[in-house]
Amino acid sequence: MGYSDKVRNVLQNELQGIEDAGIFKKERFIHSLQAADIEVEFPLGSSLKKVINMCSNNYLGLSSHQEVIKAAHDGLNHRGYGMSSVRFICGTQDIHRELENRVTEFLGTEDTILFPSCMDANTGVFEAFMTKEDVMISDRLVHASIIDGIRLSPALRDTFKHSNMKHLESKLQLHADRRLKVVITDGVFSMDGDTAKLDEMVALCEKYDAMLFVDDSHSSGFIGKTGRGTHEKYNVIGKIDIITTTFGKALGGASGGCVSGRKEIVEMCRQKARPYLFSNTMAPVVVSGVLKVFDLIRGNTERRDKLEENANFWRKGLSDAGFVLKDGDTPIVPVMLFNAKLAQDFSRDLYDEGIYAIGFFFPVVPKAQARIRTQISAGHEIHHLEKALKAFIKIGKKYNILGKTKKEIIAMYGR
Amino acid sequence: MEEYRKVILEYVIEEYLEDEDEELEYDSPLISGGIVDSFSMVSLKRFLETKYKINLPDDRATEETFDTVNSIVELVTEFVNKK
Ligand SMILES: Cc1ncc(COP(=O)(O)O)c(C=O)c1O
Numbered sequence: 001m002g003y004s005d006k007v008r009n010v011l012q013n014e015l016q017g018i019e020d021a022g023i024f025k026k027e028r029f030i031h032s033l034q035a036a037d038i039e040v041e042f043p044l045g046s047s048l049k050k051v052i053n054m055c056s057n058n059y060l061g062l063s064s065h066q067e068v069i070k071a072a073h074d075g076l077n078h079r080g081y082g083m084s085s086v087r088f089i090c091g092t093q094d095i096h097r098e099l100e101n102r103v104t105e106f107l108g109t110e111d112t113i114l115f116p117s118c119m120d121a122n123t124g125v126f127e128a129f130m131t132k133e134d135v136m137i138s139d140r141l142v143h144a145s146i147i148d149g150i151r152l153s154p155a156l157r158d159t160f161k162h163s164n165m166k167h168l169e170s171k172l173q174l175h176a177d178r179r180l181k182v183v184i185t186d187g188v189f190s191m192d193g194d195t196a197k198l199d200e201m202v203a204l205c206e207k208y209d210a211m212l213f214v215d216d217s218h219s220s221g222f223i224g225k226t227g228r229g230t231h232e233k234y235n236v237i238g239k240i241d242i243i244t245t246t247f248g249k250a251l252g253g254a255s256g257g258c259v260s261g262r263k264e265i266v267e268m269c270r271q272k273a274r275p276y277l278f279s280n281t282m283a284p285v286v287v288s289g290v291l292k293v294f295d296l297i298r299g300n301t302e303r304r305d306k307l308e309e310n311a312n313f314w315r316k317g318l319s320d321a322g323f324v325l326k327d328g329d330t331p332i333v334p335v336m337l338f339n340a341k342l343a344q345d346f347s348r349d350l351y352d353e354g355i356y357a358i359g360f361f362f363p364v365v366p367k368a369q370a371r372i373r374t375q376i377s378a379g380h381e382i383h384h385l386e387k388a389l390k391a392f393i394k395i396g397k398k399y400n401i402l403g404k405t406k407k408e409i410i411a412m413y414g415r
Numbered sequence: 416m417e418e419y420r421k422v423i424l425e426y427v428i429e430e431y432l433e434d435e436d437e438e439l440e441y442d443s444p445l446i447s448g449g450i451v452d453s454f455s456m457v458s459l460k461r462f463l464e465t466k467y468k469i470n471l472p473d474d475r476a477t478e479e480t481f482d483t484v485n486s487i488v489e490l491v492t493e494f495v496n497k498k
Contacts, residue, residue, distance in 0.1 A: 140452065150454065157454040161433060174461065366433075367449055 075288020
């Protein structure tokens with residue numbers, strides 16, 4: 001054991017540095033099911049507080065849906081609790097393949113492979129089929145898990161300015177000599193709530209013979225007319241070479257993810273992706289729950305329609321009240337505050353008003369771009385949103401930021 | 416030197432800044448300041464190599480050296496003089 005006082009001090013100093021910088025994360029314990037109304041213990045040891053949840057990824061409100069819970073129970077009874085194996089040894093049940101086929105059909109791709117999470121899908125996929133002769137060109141705002149995946153691959157890396165198609169094209173020209181080229185983007189950007197211009201990206205990728213990778217974690221189940229994702233919204237179903245997504249958000253919210261797309265790439269993942277080969281299979285109970293989620297949303301757009309209405313109501317309410325928002329038309333609505341401390345104070349005051357929404361700041365978002373990220377759910381009713389809006393306006397008045405521009409807010413509070 | 420400084424600063428602004436009202440100085444921290452992410456160093460390196468017809472070895476084109484326009488200029492000058 002080499003955990004001397006010296007070692008302990010090094011780490012304690014590091015932790016103290018995080019606290020001093022005001023970015024120390026503390027968990028809040030939820031004592032209820034995941035839903036629009038939750039009961040929270042925060043700070044630790046305080047009595048439970050009933051708040052409206054405005055920051056979960058429970059977009060379709062299915063995380064605690066009775067039919068999903070029942071399907072999970074049935075799965076538990078018929079397929080057991082665990083498999084005690086990775087997929088390729090003895091961890092693949094009939095329902096794992098059934099779920100892969102369902103995802104393939106839903107996303108309109110060639111084949112699908114499940115991963116323990118979308119983080120695992122993103123960290124495993126590039127290394128599985130790209131070599132030093134290739135290039136990965138990613139949007140500068142892609143999710144952290146993709147960045148890790150890019151780091152693990154030996155291919156050359158480059159980036160393009162967020163959603164800037166001219167810049168992307170110049171990068172495709174710069175790297176034209178590479179064997180394989182893959183352009184990498186989120187479908188819906190999780191911090192900003194805007195969507196990648198997939199129609200233009202598909203056209204560029206066709207022109208320069210590059211593959212297109214889209215992480216649709218914040219889209220699958222509700223973006224597009226029937227909820228298939230950003231590729232449906234932009235009318236490019238069948239043209240995305242690699243889609244990764246999660247079952248940990250709209251699609252039941254438990255866990256699990258996948259790579260879906262060209263069958264050769266999926267097969268390369270089955271042969272070589274390390275999180276697939278070296279981490280346990282998805283639990284049967286979770287697979288059973290996700291299968292029910294697909295039953296519920298296939299051919300039934302009620303939930304995604306309600307989500308869209310809720311999100312429009314919320315966005316318009318905030319905008320009319322005079323908040324600075326990020327442009328977009330998704331259920332992710334960031335309220336821009338620019339200054340990190342202001343974002344934290346704002347979040348704390350909202351909590352006192354019974355509204356649970358978290359502040360985000362550097363390094364999670366770029367410097368001087370601090371914000372409260374709100375996320376709308378089909379589980380919200382209009383009365384939830386009206387109450388939340390009232391609270392936002394009250395706090396907005398307190399800090400005198402309503403109707404103020406970015407420049408004016410920065411002038412008052414700093415970057 | 417002055418010429419390099421101007422050209423390189425201009426390139427960095429054009430290539431990396433999103434926001435017109437952001438400002439950048441010769442000694443602004445690029446990588447540690449979150450302006451240039453380490454993945455995008457590739458294009459900066461490629462730009463310098465083609466523009467000045469030099470070859471920057473990986474062990475010199477580090478995140479530390481690429482952290483300010485000033486230190487990039489030093490590196491470029493060194494390799495241009497070696498030619
Ligand atoms: C865009 C994006 N990709 C991937 C993930 C990771 O998904 P999972 O929770 O399944 O690992 C997330 C979740 O935070 C995400 O937002």
